[in-house]
Amino acid sequence: MASVPSDKFRPRCTGLASSGEDEARGAPVRDERRGGSPAEPGQANGSGLCGRNAGDRTSAFPLANWVATLVDLVRCASTRLPDDVLAALRTSSEAAEMPRAATILSAICQNADLAARNATPMCQDTGTLTFWVEHPAGISQRPIAEAVRQAVAAATARGFLRQNTILPVDGKSVADNVADGAPSIHFEEVDDGPVRIHLLLKGGGCENMSTQYSLPDASLSAGRDLAGVRACVLHAVWRAQGMGCAPGILGVCIGGDRAEGYVRAKRQLLRPLGDESPDPLLAGLEHTLLQEANSLGIGPMGLGGNTTLLGVKVAGASRLPASFFVTIAYSCWACRRQSVAIDPATGLVVEEGEVANE
Ligand code: SF4
Numbered sequence: 001m002a003s004v005p006s007d008k009f010r011p012r013c014t015g016l017a018s019s020g021e022d023e024a025r026g027a028p029v030r031d032e033r034r035g036g037s038p039a040e041p042g043q044a045n046g047s048g049l050c051g052r053n054a055g056d057r058t059s060a061f062p063l064a065n066w067v068a069t070l071v072d073l074v075r076c077a078s079t080r081l082p083d084d085v086l087a088a089l090r091t092s093s094e095a096a097e098m099p100r101a102a103t104i105l106s107a108i109c110q111n112a113d114l115a116a117r118n119a120t121p122m123c124q125d126t127g128t129l130t131f132w133v134e135h136p137a138g139i140s141q142r143p144i145a146e147a148v149r150q151a152v153a154a155a156t157a158r159g160f161l162r163q164n165t166i167l168p169v170d171g172k173s174v175a176d177n178v179a180d181g182a183p184s185i186h187f188e189e190v191d192d193g194p195v196r197i198h199l200l201l202k203g204g205g206c207e208n209m210s211t212q213y214s215l216p217d218a219s220l221s222a223g224r225d226l227a228g229v230r231a232c233v234l235h236a237v238w239r240a241q242g243m244g245c246a247p248g249i250l251g252v253c254i255g256g257d258r259a260e261g262y263v264r265a266k267r268q269l270l271r272p273l274g275d276e277s278p279d280p281l282l283a284g285l286e287h288t289l290l291q292e293a294n295s296l297g298i299g300p301m302g303l304g305g306n307t308t309l310l311g312v313k314v315a316g317a318s319r320l321p322a323s324f325f326v327t328i329a330y331s332c333w334a335c336r337r338q339s340v341a342i343d344p345a346t347g348l349v350v351e352e353g354e355v356a357n358e
Helices: 016-024 063-079 083-095 099-118 141-157 226-239 258-270 280-293
Strands: 128-136 184-190 195-202 211-214 248-255 309-317 325-331 336-342 349-355
Touching: 063 099, 063 141, 063 195, 063 336, 083 099, 083 309, 128 141, 128 258, 141 184, 195 258, 211 226, 211 258, 226 248, 226 280, 226 325, 248 258, 248 280, 258 309, 258 325, 258 336, 280 309
Parallel strands: 128 184, 248 309
Antiparallel strands: 128 195, 195 336, 211 325, 248 325, 336 349
């Protein structure tokens, strides 16, 4: 997986930094409305992590600050729709030709505004949490993973996340959303700089619409070429109508093995809507697929209209000659992505940002 160069990390202004600093100083998280017990980030077992790796840059890992910063990252992701997504929804609402589509889009915008104003989750399904952590050499991953888990537990206690995790076989609920595989954390070592953490909250309804094709696919008359890729993507959009809470955003990976295809497709959902693939061929495909999907008439919530998708982001991954997978990560309108850069020495926010193309 490619790193995100610093010049591709676009600062945003959502107030995350100041809130994180407040909490780091011991102040409660703002907008605490649900009566959850005040968090004491990093208090539970913070001392156990400090000094574990003598000589490296985590020898005095400030766990409490890290947890406070990450709680705020979760809060922002859960309660604030990214500016570009909200702007696209507003534009689509104003331009909608069908009254029903306009009503749905307007209601989505109102819901997003209320969620941001009241610091409440924008959807009852607060989704699967996937963290991508990019860190320079010399940073131990285990304390960061512990900070992520403690932050998820604290954010759940405060109502920023629903108790949304259940065990795989017996279905028992996990009270703090921390369990084997939850949250999902991907680490990558990058060049020097702060630790950059990207978070995606992806709901189950749209995740159920994510899918993978293996070309050639006779049922779609899809061969091993871009025309075949196009057939797969449009079929996935068609199949998702009425489910997955359109308008959606697609992350697509062409190639890879099955596992890499899903990871890379999902990661594309971190990219802002205005971001284009650096590969002109893929950039053209992103544009064409968006236009074609929106001409299918599926519309918001599948009830008709021209706004079926808000964006399509395509990446490639090398593959074996024997395989040609096309993997599609389908996100609903609630594309809850948020990124932050953290000073590893303090655990405090350096900057907020978004992931541009890879
Ligand atoms: S698909 Fe998205 S908007 Fe629909 S219920 Fe799930 S998280 Fe919410």
